[in-house]
Amino acid sequence: MSCVKAQRWSPPPDGILKINTDGSFRKTSHTGGWGFTIRNTEGNLIAAGAGNLEYVSDALHAEAQAMLHAAIIASQMGCQSVMFETDSALLKQAVTTDDYNLSSLASMFREIKFHLRVGFNDVKVVFCPRACNGAAHSLAAHGVTMEVGHYETWLGQFPEFVKDVVAGDVSSMLS
Template sequence: MRQAAQKIENLAVLSSQQTTNPTTTTQTLQWNAPPANVYKVNWDSAVDKVNCKVGVGTIIRDWEGRVIACMRMCKPLFPNPYLAEAFGALHSAKLAIDIGLKQIKLEGDAMNVINDIKGNKASWKQTGLIINDIKQVLRGFDSFSIDFTPRSCNNLAHCLARNALNITDVLVDIEDIPSCIASLL
């Protein structure tokens, strides 16, 4: 039920963000660069229910669109999509801290996770504790924002997350582009 509500929310946001020209042709949404000196951290997660594991994909780009870092992480985790997305957001923010970034724009396509990170509601459930951890990590930046982006603008992170399901731990590429997304750039 939660996934259906998430898809409806995503569709509503996507519909409100698409524009049409007078000939009724819909423009394709695409990745937009962050402001100067801000790094955009796009993340996504993939779930393998059969093997009870989660893949996380993260791509960090600068204001000129240059790839600064990519991460693919596969961990055994209960295959819950919300939990997977929260786990992905946490580790993506940690990656940005670890490589020394000070100003970030964190983007993902999980509206419910983004709303919970932005919200003030405390939860002692497993996912609530992860959301609290994300908020704590984000306080380590000089400035940050967190925003929803439709899947069409988050495709590279999605491909990295799917590919992460095929590895055994964590792969981080600094200023290098993994072959699984090279043709998409």
């Protein structure tokens, strides 16, 4: 079942972990948040994270921070075969091509590419509609509300609000 058809999260192929990332940007204050989930083919949550951002230039910057944090955590966890999903077509293009090598965020894109290249044996970055990225979106919104510069990563044991946003995605895939 594809995400577009279900309008919710869809499972990755067997043997692949799906990492959904999202960033949130507040233009008036140049702040934001990031969030990510890591799930297996059954939809079981392996890890999640959320954090606050300050000094954010734009929405793409927040999206890139989300992917960078997720890539670092997933690599440290020893994940090997992964699929990153982002609802930012620009971010997907920036980390899978050389099109943004001269942009103001080029150094961040290079850092993400580096972590993707050395941190995983098999990695794919794909675009997904926002409707298919609900849990990561909710975690990014949570990151906005956190204290400046703070973040949380959950492994194995998850707060109820994290379980709830993930359960909303997975339950729709079962219907």
